[in-house]
C-alpha cells in the first residue's frame with residue numbers, strides 16, 4: 001500500500017515524466033498511481049489545494065445564489081405593489097363594487113385632508129375648551145360676555161376700552177380672542193390685567209410663537225445654551241418672541257399656555273378662535289395651525305379644473321363639488337374663509353348654525369358677517385381696539401353690541 005506522504009513526490013514525478021522518462025523508478029511510480037484509480041486524485045492534490053478548491057466552489061455558489069436572490073427580489077418589487085383601483089383595467093375594476101362610479105383623473109383628485117391633522121410638536125396644546133357655565137350670558141342672569149380682538153400689548157388701550165364699556169367684573173366676563181402679546185409696548189401688562197380680571201382667551205399665532213420660543217430657550221442646556229446667540233435667534237426669527245417670552249413671568253407663561261385654541265360658549269351657538277375655522281371639517285378635527293393662522297381658503301380641485309383659456313378661475317356655482325377640498329392658508333390669495341363659512345351656514349338647519357368670532361385679520365379690520373365677527377381692527381398699527389358685547393335673549397339666543405376705542409400707533413417693539 002502507498003503511504004499518504006508519498007503523494008507529493010508522485011505529482012512531481014508526473015510533471016518530470018514528460019521530459020525525462022529515463023528513470024525507471026519514476027516511471028514505475030507513475031504507473032502505480034494510475035493503477036490506484038481516480039479516487040487517489042484527492043491525495044495527488046494535497047490537503048491545502050483541496051481546501052482552496054472547496055472555498056472557490058463555495059464562493060461561486062454564493063455569487064450565483066446572491067445574483068438569483070437579487071433578481072427575484074427586484075422582480076417582486078416591480079410587480080407585487082398594490083395597484084390602485086382606478087388603474088385596474090376592465091374586469092378588475094368592475095369587480096370592485098365599493099369603488100364609486102365616477103371618473104377620477106389623477107393624483108390631484110384624491111381625497112385630501114388639509115385641516116384635519118394636528119401637527120407634531122403640538123404637545124401640551126389644548127385644542128378645545130368650553131366657557132365655564134357661570135360666565136355664559138342668559139336672559140335670566142343678565143350677564144355680559146365681552147370679547148376683545150387683537151390687543152398686542154396695548155395695555156393702555158385695553159384699560160380705556162374696559163372703562164368705556166363700564167366693565168364690571170362681578171357681572172361681566174372678558175375673553176381675549178388671541179394675539180394679546182407681541183408688537184405693542186406692554187405684553188406683560190396686558191397678560192397681568194387679563195389674569196387679574198380672571199379673563200378667558202384663546203391662543204393666537206403670537207402666543208403660540210412666544211410659547212414655542214420660550215419652551216425652546218428653556219430646553220437649552222450646556223453647550224446648546226452657550227451657542228444660543230442673538231444671531232441664531234435672529235436667524236430663526238425669534239428675537240421678538242424671545243424678548244417678550246423673557247419679560248413674562250412663569251405664572252404668565254403658564255396662564256398663556258393653558259389657553260385653548262377654540263373656545264365654545266355652549267349652549268350659545270358661538271365659537272371663539274383667533275384666526276378662523278375650516279368649513280366642512282368637524283370642530284374637534286380642526287388643525288390648530290389653521291385655527292391660529294388662516295385667513296383665506298384655496299380650492300385645489302377648482303383651480304385645476306375650472307380654469308379658462310386665459311388661466312383665470314371660472315366663477316363657481318353656489319354649491320360646487322370642486323370646493324369640497326379646501327386648503328386654509330395665511331395670505332389673502334384665496335377666498336376669505338368667513339365668506340365660505342357664511343355660505344355654508346345658509347345650507348344647514350337654523351338650529352345647527354354657529355357664529356364664529358375671530359381676530360387676526362387687521363387688513364380687513366372689523367367685519368360683521370351673517371355668522372362671523374372679525375374683531376381685529378388694527379389697534380397696534382394706530383387703528384382701534386374692538387369689543388363685542390354679548391348678552392342673552394329669550395329662547396337661548398344672543399344679541400350683540402360693538403364698542404371701540406381709537407389707538408395711538410405703537411412704536412415697533414422691542
Ligand SMILES: [Mn+2]
Pocket residue numbers: 179204205206274359360361
Ligand atoms: Mn394673529
